[in-house]
Amino acid sequence: MRSPQAGFQHLISVGPAIERDFHLLGIRTIPQLARQNPRKMYDKLCRLTGERQDICCLDVFRAAVAQARDPQLPAEQCQWWYWSRKRKAEDAQGKK
DSSP states (O other): OOOTTSOGGGSTTOOHHHHHHHHHTTOOSHHHHHTOOHHHHHHHHHHHHTSOOOTHHHHHHHHHHHHHHOTTOOGGGGSHHHHHHHHHHHHHHHTO
């Protein structure tokens, strides 16, 4: 089990740039991350930076929040591309 004090880079799909984004968003710990809404995080990051971020950033946020909420999350769901596929499928369903 991951320690609540473990750094964000212990989460799969999270590197230094995403960790900087978390800090910009005011998120400092894994328990704080677990309470976040990835879409709201993404929208806030876009507002704070003054530019639309790559949508894959949302997918990384979704992967990170899911891991923060469930340290035993299946390995596939820890990968940002799992969430990318899921987002694309949800978008396609919404456009029908």
